[in-house]
Amino acid sequence: MLKGALITGITGQDGAYLAQLLLKKGYKVYGLMPRRSSSMTWRLEYLGIINKVEIIEGDVTDLSSLIRAIKKATPAEVYNLAAQSFVGTSWEQPVLTAQITGLGVLNILEAIRLTDPSIRFYQASTSEMFGLIQEQKQSEKTPFYPRSPYAVAKLYGHWITVNYRESFKIFACSGILFNHESPIRGIEFVTRKVTDAVARIKLGLQKELRLGNIDAKRDWGFAGDYVEAMWMMLQQEAPDDYVIATGRTTTVREMCDIAFKHVGLFYEDHVVVDPKFYRPAEVDVLLGTPDKAKERLGWEARTTLEELIQMMVDADMERVRAEIKNL
Ligand code: NDP
Ligand code: GDR
Numbered sequence: 001m002l003k004g005a006l007i008t009g010i011t012g013q014d015g016a017y018l019a020q021l022l023l024k025k026g027y028k029v030y031g032l033m034p035r036r037s038s039s040m041t042w043r044l045e046y047l048g049i050i051n052k053v054e055i056i057e058g059d060v061t062d063l064s065s066l067i068r069a070i071k072k073a074t075p076a077e078v079y080n081l082a083a084q085s086f087v088g089t090s091w092e093q094p095v096l097t098a099q100i101t102g103l104g105v106l107n108i109l110e111a112i113r114l115t116d117p118s119i120r121f122y123q124a125s126t127s128e129m130f131g132l133i134q135e136q137k138q139s140e141k142t143p144f145y146p147r148s149p150y151a152v153a154k155l156y157g158h159w160i161t162v163n164y165r166e167s168f169k170i171f172a173c174s175g176i177l178f179n180h181e182s183p184i185r186g187i188e189f190v191t192r193k194v195t196d197a198v199a200r201i202k203l204g205l206q207k208e209l210r211l212g213n214i215d216a217k218r219d220w221g222f223a224g225d226y227v228e229a230m231w232m233m234l235q236q237e238a239p240d241d242y243v244i245a246t247g248r249t250t251t252v253r254e255m256c257d258i259a260f261k262h263v264g265l266f267y268e269d270h271v272v273v274d275p276k277f278y279r280p281a282e283v284d285v286l287l288g289t290p291d292k293a294k295e296r297l298g299w300e301a302r303t304t305l306e307e308l309i310q311m312m313v314d315a316d317m318e319r320v321r322a323e324i325k326n327l
Contacts, residue, residue, distance in 0.1 A: 212277025245288020
């Protein structure tokens with residue numbers, strides 16, 4: 001019988017890449033999908049795996065649906081990637097963010113505890129938990145200081161994962177992943193907002209790009225590389241928490257420079273800073289130390305920021321060209 005995996009958030013960026021990876025590894029892949037997501041399968045279609053995964057209706061805020069999903073899939077591994085994951089929205093919908101991104105984790109852990117505590121569990125934690133920086137480079141030992149309702153909810157998810165590992169011996173791992181992007185990144189996140197705008201400006205559909213704090217620094221990697229680390233964590237002898245990052249930090253401004261230059265443009269001619277996109281509290285700089293992941297998992301980021309941004313611009317150029325053709 002094939003090894004089964006259940007992925008919550010399968011319609012998101014990471015869910016789609018992880019499903020693709022697990023299929024390649026011979027898993028039977030189940031994806032939890034809220035009813036309202038039915039129009040959101042474009043990423044699974046983009047990767048050509050829509051017919052290879054089995055979708056189970058359910059929502060991480062609904063414990064009974066999770067129990068039903070686990071009973072149906074009988075997975076060996078559960079990956080919790082579901083979240084209200086956009087930091088900006090978490091100030092507009094803080095309660096919903098807490099329910100999905102925070103309490104949703106508890107619901108899944110409870111579902112595992114009540115059905116089959118031998119299931120291995122991955123929690124999608126985040127570098128946003130470091131927030132207001134306490135140390136220049138952030139490792140598993142750096143103290144947390146969350147700066148948004150999203151990050152506060154994720155911190156709950158992180159600690160409840162640690163707690164269920166310690167309380168009930170559940171094989172539960174928390175991956176503290178720094179920003180990772182791809183051609184199927186949501187359009188609201190800054191890299192994709194930039195690469196989509198670059199394509200539209202280059203092809204004459206748009207003139208300017210309005211951004212918020214372009215001096216913010218992020219440690220950006222490629223989502224395709226990062227989902228491998230998720231899987232690796234669950235294959236170890238013992239559960240643990242790992243920072244997953246590239247070890248290089250870059251400003252939004254420099255990232256724009258890479259993206260515009262790739263099509264022969266200059267960001268200075270098109271980017272307009274608009275305070276509308278400033279956040280009530282900002283995370284100014286993130287820079288991860290992935291040493292433990294390298295040492296214990298043998299994981300390392302393979303894609304450079306230049307390769308990543310160029311890949312995203314190329315994909316958006318192709319998309320916008322197709323849009324123009326269909327006009
Ligand atoms: P996305 O926003 O692309 O995907 C989130 C997924 O969660 C979507 O499939 C979404 O469905 C689903 N979802 C939302 N609400 C619910 C719910 N109530 N029940 C079930 N599913 C739900 O995020 P990413 O793929 O980028 O990230 C994956 C995870 O990793 C998230 O938890 C994110 O917070 C975390 N993370 C991401 C990082 C990154 O840089 N990408 C870095 C660190 C952590 P729908 O589309 O229908 O809303
Ligand atoms: P982030 O990603 O908040 O780090 O969370 P995002 O791409 O939204 O922002 C990165 C930085 O860019 C600045 N910025 C802008 N951001 C957006 N979205 N739009 C703009 O116009 C803009 N201008 C400047 C932001 O202020 C910020 O400093 C992502 C999500 O995937 C989380 O779910 C995940 O946990 C973290 O990465 C790690």
